[in-house]
Amino acid sequence: MAEEKPVLVATEADDLTADMVITELNRRNVPVVRLDPADIGAGLTVSARFGTRPTPVVGQVRTSSRTADLARVRAVYWRRPHWPDFSHLELDDARFAAAQVRYGLGGSLYALDGPLWVNHPLRIAAADYKPAQLALAQRMGLAVPPTLATNDPDEAREFVGAHDEVLYKPLRWTPYARNGVPLTGWAEPVTAAEIDDSVRVTPHLFQTRVDKVADLRVLVVGRRTFAVRIASGLLDWRKDYSALTYAVEHLPDRVNAVLLAYPERLGLVSGSFDLAVDRAGDYWWLELNPNGQWGWLESETGLPMSAAFADLLTQGGAT
Missing domain, CATH: 3.30.1490 (Dna Ligase; domain 1)
Structure with a gap:
């Protein structure tokens, strides 16, 4: 049965972070259609028509259990979709088939101008260049090593x-x-x-190397920021999650304002920022992950991150 103004969630099968957001959306009775491009075929079908009047794009995306009317999608949560590689085919056939999925399924979704994208994959790709991130951070007044x-x-x-x-x-x-x-x-x-x-x-x-006393992971969701101080004593805290302790951080107004404005400069509505705090209490830019993980931080701190995503997706775009 076609869903009324659904949220599309594009992600791989095993994604606990997406599960948290979907749970929040279900609590609000917001219809969700979850899909993974890897399921193209019997598990996923797309049909999109162009050149029709008055709507430039009409069609459906169908999974084994849900159907979404493309003209009525309110938001797309582009998490961690897994694109098929068709490894069972000969190399050239696999390359051809993979390209058709990206440019057929992907292109049909990208053609929609009504939904809110969190985040649009083309914007994610453009924002994912570290040298450009560093330059933009400095232009916006953040300290860059x-x-x-x-x-x-x-x-x-x-x-x-x-x-x-x-x-x-x-x-x-x-x-x-x-x-x-x-x-x-x-x-x-x-x-x-x-x-x-x-x-x-x-x-x-x-x-x-920043002479740091702690790391920060800051999640921006729309106009909200969630900052978590991560203490470990490790050069790279991702090496050992069992060694980490967490505390909610209250950012200085200036830093908070810059981190809210940064995604907007890149056409994003969300992003995960990594900063370092030095012994003088100054904040240093490290990097932006336009589609970073945050689910474990909600579990550790109780910050309502998944609810913030659900708020954003429920509001959606001009559908």
Whole structure:
């Protein structure tokens, strides 16, 4: 049965953060159609028509249990959809089929101008470049640690030698395995002696270490901010969640205002920010994840993050 002004939730099958938001929407009796592009075929069907009058896009998205009228979608929560890779096909056939899903299913959803997107995937992609994030943060008045992006070994050695402590950070997280074992790139100390000609292969990000006493994860949802101080003593707190303690942080008005304005500059309505707090109590920009995790922070602090997302999605766009 077609749902009345549904919220589309695009995500993979195992997503506890999306589950929290869907639970909140269900409490409000807001219809939800959850879909994953990986289910394309028997589990997911899209039919979109263009050139009709008076509506530019009409059609439906159907899952095994729900149907959404594309013209009536109030909001799209674009969480962590899993795109099919068609690995059972020959390489060229798989590449072709995967492109048709992205540009067919994705393109049909992107064509909608009524829903509120949280966040639009094209905006997410544009916001996900760390060098651009750093420059925008400085333009907006936030403190940014001296940082170098380069594939020149001499530039890298000079930069590392000019600062007391420097970290290497991946420019972009990607799935990675060595000998079948999944690996994650952490922020790691680097010395000038460790830099060799292999740096030439690809740009690397080198950043001076902030003499921090804590980290902050700040979630922005619409016009609301939720800031959590994370204490661990770790260089990269993501390495060991069991070592973390949490406290709700009250941001200075100036910092809060900048973090609210930052997503708007990028066409986003939500984002997860990582900051560091130094011994003087100053806040340092580290990065933005346009689609970052936050569910465990609600569980640890009781902050009503999922309710804030549900509020935003319920309000939706001009459907």
